Structure formats: C-alpha cells, structure tokens
Amino acid sequence: MLHITPIPSRKDNYIWMVSSTDGNQCIIVDPGESRQVMDTLSLHQLTLSAILVTHHHYDHTDGIDALLEHYDVPVYGPAHDNINNLTQPLEQDDNINIKALNLDFEVLFIPGHTLGHIAYYCKQGFVFTGDTLFTGSCGRLFEGTAQQMYDSLSKLAALPDETLIYCGHEYTQGSLAFAQHIEPDNRALLARIQETDRLRKHGIPTVPASLSLEKQTNPFLRCNQQAVIKAAEAFSGKKLTEPWEVFASIRRQKDGF
Ligand SMILES: [Zn+2]
Secondary structure, eight states, rough: OEEEEEEETTTTTTEEEEESSSSEEEEEOOOOOOHHHHHHHHHHEEEEEEEEESSOOOHHHHTHHHHHOOOOOOHHHHHSSTTTOOOOOTTOEEEEEEGGGGGEEEEOOOOOSSSEEEEEEEETTEEETTTTTTTTOOOOOOOSSSHHHHHHHHHHHHTTTTOOOSSSSSHHHHHEEEEEEEETOOOHHHHHHHHHHHHHHHHHHOOEEEEEHHHHHHHGGGGTTHHHHHHHHHHHHOOOOHHHHHHHOOOOOOOOH
C-alpha cells in the first residue's frame, strides 16, 4: 500500500513524500528545502530512491543539491525549465518507472505558470500538479500565456474524475474565497468552504482534493459555466466568446483579489 505524506515547508508549501508499507524506500516531490525532508526520512527510517520536480521555482527545488550530498539518486524534472542537477529531463508522454516502489508515472506537459512545468500522473489515482492546478484555483501566469494555462488545465481536467490532486501549496481557503466571489450561488462551493474552514481550524491539510470536487467548485475549471462567464464579462467589460478568454479574465481578477 502507498502512503503519500505532506512535509510542510516554508510558509505554505507542501513537499510530498511517497512511500510504501512494504519496504523502506520513498520518493520526494518538489523539495524546496532539505532539512525537513532529511528529518522525515530518518524519523520513518526511509531511504530516498528518486526526486521528482514539477517546475524550476526555488520553493520547489532549493533542497535538491543538499539531498544529493546524502543520496545518489536520479532527479526527474521538466526538460524545458532550467534546473540544476536534473538527471532525467522529461516531456509530454514520457513514462517513468520507480522500481523501488513499483510505481509508474505519466508525464503531462502543462506550461503557463512556468514555460516548462510538468505534472506526474499515476494511474493508481493521483497526480502531482505543482503550481498549475491548485485545490480551489490555479497558479499565476509567471511565464506563459492565458491560453497555454487554459490548455494545461484542460489536460488535467481530462483525467479520471476520482483522481486526487496533490498541489504544491496550502492555498485552499483563500482560493475558495475568490471562487465564492465569482460564484456566490454555487452550493457545492459553500459546502467545500465550510469543510475547508473546519480542517484549517485544526491545522489539517486540505490537499489532496478529488478532480471531481475541483470541477464542481474551482472557477478556473468552470470557464464554460454561465455564472463564471458572467463574472468574467463583468470584470473585463466586454462579451467573451472563448473559454480561454473567460479564464484570462478571472485569472486577472484573482491577481488583484
Ligand atoms: Zn511556482
């Protein structure tokens, strides 16, 4: 059986650790720091088998070099982001096999937040989305265009509904406040806000969330819904005909929210 454990880092980052009940191996996704990772590995008596990276930002990569001083492991990451010490550059449709955990990932190329950003999808029902699809929202457009990001989110939305979304930050509460601003009458959203508030009050992570819940409540996956189109048109002051234009408008609106 697999365990996916969050290692909290910095203000609101999650470094993800995947391990299995039988064996002492694990992989780490997006090590933005090394100290917490080393501590967690020693606490659970685990050995590192591989590092996976979604994009080049420092809060997802700064721990790589220090981990490599202790573990001689492959570092998987996006071919089109510039990352030090990457040993396995990845592109769309690449497959990776982590032998130690008997685990396979498909690579999805999802540019927008950065130009090289990738996701790691496992058919066992989970995906590491980095800073592209967040629980309740999506990442900022630091390098790519709105159309690129819209296409990337559509690619993730095409995964099976029960897929669990593991993203790089604990942003859900703030994200849902914006979602409510866009869709005040969305009932599933109201229920999710209550549940999220309850979890956060007790310091419990709100990640992962199912893709199905995201489709019901995350406005960035709902650019074809009347309420979202209406909010986007009100913000941009004109009629919007393409879903990616709706996306661009609400993304701009969230930048200033
Ligand atoms: Zn980032």
